[in-house]
Amino acid sequence: xxxxxxxxxxxxxxxxxxxxxxxxxxxxxxxxxxxxxxxxxxxxxxxxxxxxxxxxxxxxxxxxxxxxxxxxxxxxxxxxxxxxxxxxxxxxxxxxxxxxxxxxxxxxxxxxxxxxxxxxxxxxxxxxxxxxxxxxxxxxxxxxxxxxxxxxxxxxxxxxxxxxxxxxxxxxxxxxxxxxxxxxxxxxxxxxxxxxxxxxxxxxxxxxxxxxxxxxxxxxxxxxxxxxxxxxxxxxxxxxxxxxxxxxxxxxxxxxxxxxxxxxxxxxxxxxxxxxxxxxxxxxxxxxxxxxxxxxxxxxxxxxxxxxxxxxxxxxxxxxxxxxxxxxxxxxxxxxxxxxxxxxxxxxxxxxxxxxxxxxxxxxxxxxxxxxxxxxxxxxxxxxxxxxxxxxxxxxxxxxxxxxxxxxxxxxxxxxxxxxxxxxxxxxxxxxxxxxxxxxxxxxxxxxxxxxxxxxxxxxxx
Amino acid sequence: xxxxxxxxxxxxxxxxxxxxxxxxxxxxxxxxxxxxxxxxxxxxxxxxxxxxxxxxxxxxxxxxxxxxxxxxxxxxxxxxxxxxxxxxxxxxxxxxxxxxxxxxxxxxxxxxxxxxxxxxxxxxxxxxxxxxxxxxxxxxxxxxxxxxxxxxxxxxxxxxxxxxxxxxxxxxxxxxxxxxxxxxxxxxxxxxxxxxxxxxxxxxxxxxxxxxxxxxx
Numbered sequence: 001x002x003x004x005x006x007x008x009x010x011x012x013x014x015x016x017x018x019x020x021x022x023x024x025x026x027x028x029x030x031x032x033x034x035x036x037x038x039x040x041x042x043x044x045x046x047x048x049x050x051x052x053x054x055x056x057x058x059x060x061x062x063x064x065x066x067x068x069x070x071x072x073x074x075x076x077x078x079x080x081x082x083x084x085x086x087x088x089x090x091x092x093x094x095x096x097x098x099x100x101x102x103x104x105x106x107x108x109x110x111x112x113x114x115x116x117x118x119x120x121x122x123x124x125x126x127x128x129x130x131x132x133x134x135x136x137x138x139x140x141x142x143x144x145x146x147x148x149x150x151x152x153x154x155x156x157x158x159x160x161x162x163x164x165x166x167x168x169x170x171x172x173x174x175x176x177x178x179x180x181x182x183x184x185x186x187x188x189x190x191x192x193x194x195x196x197x198x199x200x201x202x203x204x205x206x207x208x209x210x211x212x213x214x215x216x217x218x219x220x221x222x223x224x225x226x227x228x229x230x231x232x233x234x235x236x237x238x239x240x241x242x243x244x245x246x247x248x249x250x251x252x253x254x255x256x257x258x259x260x261x262x263x264x265x266x267x268x269x270x271x272x273x274x275x276x277x278x279x280x281x282x283x284x285x286x287x288x289x290x291x292x293x294x295x296x297x298x299x300x301x302x303x304x305x306x307x308x309x310x311x312x313x314x315x316x317x318x319x320x321x322x323x324x325x326x327x328x329x330x331x332x333x334x335x336x337x338x339x340x341x342x343x344x345x346x347x348x349x350x351x352x353x354x355x356x357x358x359x360x361x362x363x364x365x366x367x368x369x370x371x372x373x374x375x376x377x378x379x380x381x382x383x384x385x386x387x388x389x390x391x392x393x394x395x396x397x398x399x400x401x402x403x404x405x406x407x408x409x410x411x412x413x414x415x416x417x418x419x420x421x422x423x424x425x426x427x428x429x430x431x432x433x434x435x436x437x438x439x440x441x442x443x444x445x446x447x448x449x450x451x452x453x454x455x456x457x458x459x460x461x462x
Numbered sequence: 463x464x465x466x467x468x469x470x471x472x473x474x475x476x477x478x479x480x481x482x483x484x485x486x487x488x489x490x491x492x493x494x495x496x497x498x499x500x501x502x503x504x505x506x507x508x509x510x511x512x513x514x515x516x517x518x519x520x521x522x523x524x525x526x527x528x529x530x531x532x533x534x535x536x537x538x539x540x541x542x543x544x545x546x547x548x549x550x551x552x553x554x555x556x557x558x559x560x561x562x563x564x565x566x567x568x569x570x571x572x573x574x575x576x577x578x579x580x581x582x583x584x585x586x587x588x589x590x591x592x593x594x595x596x597x598x599x600x601x602x603x604x605x606x607x608x609x610x611x612x613x614x615x616x617x618x619x620x621x622x623x624x625x626x627x628x629x630x631x632x633x634x635x636x637x638x639x640x641x642x643x644x645x646x647x648x649x650x651x652x653x654x655x656x657x658x659x660x661x662x663x664x665x666x667x668x669x670x671x672x673x674x675x676x677x678x679x
Contacts, residue, residue, distance in 0.1 A: 022627055038496050038546070048639065054665060055664075118663075140544040151642075190538055255662040406543075408490070428484070433490075
C-alpha cells in the first residue's frame with residue numbers, strides 16, 4: 001500500500017499497537033533542557049532509571065542568562081544546575097553552559113548532526129516540530145511523557161491524520177520562510193492543523209535551505225499540528241553530512257541509501273491537502289494575540305465592525321484592546337518599543353546573516369537585541385564579523401539561549417511595551433505580563449528597529 | 463494518577479478561543495517544585511490585576527464560578543507550549559473536567575496523564591450548555607466517565623467519545639509507565655532489531671565524552 005513520508009517513519013518505529021489504535025513508538029533521540037526538572041523528579045519518585053542515556057542529550061536554554069554581565073536569579077540558576085546534576089547522575093551527555101555546543105535545543109541538535117532523517121525525536125518542548133525539517137518525525141511532549149520516555153525509551157501515541165501543504169511557485173524577493181509560515185497559519189488558522197502531521201512539499205519548499213525549512217517546521221505547532229516534516233533531499237544530505245555527530249563511513253552510506261526512500265509515494269493519500277502559492281506571499285507580521293492574526297505588512301489592522309460572526313468579532317475586539325491598536329490603522333503605522341532577534345524559530349546563522357545584511361550601515365532607534373541560537377551560531381557569526389555590523393548598528397549582541405522569546409530567564413518585555421520579535425508566539429503575556437508581541441522575520445525585525453515602527457523591508461532597501 | 467469515575471460540580475464558561483498554556487499559567491511560574499502546587503497561579507494574569515487584586519470581571523472570580531470544578535472552554539484550548547504545569551494548575555485548583563470543541567494536542571495528552579478529563583464536544587452543544595448555565599449557574603453538571611455522559615440543568619444531556627484505553631486508565635488511575643513496563647520484552651527485542659536495521663541511529667561517542675558530559679569536564 002502506498003504510504004506518506006510520515007507513515008514510513010511512523011511504521012519503522014512502531015513496537016506494538018493496541019486494539020484502540022494507540023501505538024507504542026521507539027524513540028531515537030530524546031532531548032532534555034533545563035525545564036525538564038519535574039520529569040527527572042518523577043523518575044526518582046517512582047524508583048525508575050533512565051533506559052537509554054546514550055540516546056538522550058541535554059542542553060540548558062530556557063533559563064540561562066543571555067546577558068553576560070547580569071547576575072542571574074538564583075531560581076533560574078537552580079533550574080540550569082538541576083539539568084547538570086540530573087544529566088551527570090544518569091550519564092547523559094549535557095552541553096552545559098560554557099560548552100561550545102550549548103544553546104537552544106532545537107538549534108543545537110540539528111547543527112551537531114544528532115537530528116537525522118527518518119529518526120523519531122521527542123523533547124519536552126512544543127517546538128520539537130523543528131527537527132521535522134530533515135525528514136525526522138519529531139514532536140513535543142509533556143512532563144509525564146518525558147518521564148515515560150526516560151524510563152522506557154518509548155511513547156504511546158495516537159496516529160495523527162496526514163495533511164499535505166504543497167507550496168508552488170517561488171517566494172518573491174525579500175520574502176522568506178518566516179513570512180511563508182505566518183501566511184500559512186494566517187490561512188489555515190491556529191487550530192487548522194490540530195490532530196495532523198503536516199508534510200510540506202512542492203517546488204517552493206525544495207528551494208528552501210535547511211535552516212529555512214527548520215523555521216517552517218518549527219511553527220507547525222502554531223498551526224495546531226502535532227509535527228511538520230519535509231522529505232529529505234540533496235539539500236538535507238549536504239546539511240547533515242560532516243556534522244560532528246552525524247554518521248560516517250559505511251554507516252553514512254547505509255543511511256543515505258535508506259534516507260533516499262523517505263518520500264511520500266506518488267499515490268499516497270493525505271487526509272487533507274492545502275495548496276499555497278509562494279508567489280503571493282508578502283513580508284508578513286502579526287497584529288494580534290495569536291499567530292493566526294498574520295497579515296502582509298501592506299495591510300491594515302482589521303475592523304471588528306465589518307466582522308459578522310459575533311464570536312470572531314469579540315475575539316478581534318479583545319485582541320485589539322490587549323494590543324492597544326486602532327481598527328483599520330495601517331500595520332506600518334504601528335510604533336514599536338523594542339526588538340528581539342533570536343529563538344528556535346530564527347536564531348540560526350542564516351537568520352543572523354539576514355539581520356546583519358539589513359542592519360549594515362543603519363542605526364537602531366529602539367533597544368534591539370540579537371541572541372544567537374547556540375554557541376556555534378555565535379562563534380560562526382563572530383568569525384564572519386556579523387556581530388560587528390550589528391553592534392555598529394546599535395544592536396546588543398548576547399549569549400545563546402531562549403531569552404526574550406518566553407522570558408523564563410528574566411529577560412521580559414515590560415507591561416504595555418510593544419516588541420517586534422522573530423520568535424514564534426504572540427500570546428497575551430508571552431514575553432512578560434502585559435507585553436505586546438508582533439511576529440516577523442529577522443530582516444523585518446531589523447527594519448522595525450531602524451525605523452521604530454513595523455516596516456516593509458522592501459521599502460527600506462529601495 | 464488520581465482515578466476518575468463520576469464527578470459532579472459547578473461548571474464555568476470560559477469560551478474564548480485559542481486560550482493557550484501561557485495564559486493558563488504564565489512562564490514566570492514554571493520553576494516551582496511539583497509538590498508545592500500550582501493552583502494559586504492558574505490563569506494568573508487573567509485573574510488578577512498587576513497589584514495582585516482579583517479582576518472582578520473574570521468569570522472564575524464570580525460566584526458561583528469561583529467554586530467551579532468543570533471548565534467549559536473555547537476551541538483550541540491549551541494550544542501552544544507543552545508545559546504540563548497548565549494541567550497541574552487546573553488540577554491543583556480543583557478542576558476535574560474541561561469540555562471544549564477542540565484542544566491543543568499536547569495539552570490533551572498531558573491532561574489525561576494527570577486525571578483531568580478532557581471532553582471534546584461540538585460548539586452547538588457547548589453554546590446550549592453555556593446558555594443553560596447562564597440561566598441557572600448554581601445547578602451542577604454531572605460527568606460520568608463510565609457512562610460517557612454529561613448531565614446538566616433541565617434534563618440537558620450529551621454523550622461524549624473517549625478512547626477506550628484512556629478511559630480504562632482514568633477509571634483505575636493507572637500509571638502509564640507501569641503499564642508500559644509490562645511490554646519490556648517487546649521493547650527490548652524491537653530495540654535490538656531497530657539498531658540492526660538502522661545502525662547509524664545509535665550514536666557512537668567516545669566513552670570519555672559520554673560520561674560526565676562535555677561541560678562537566
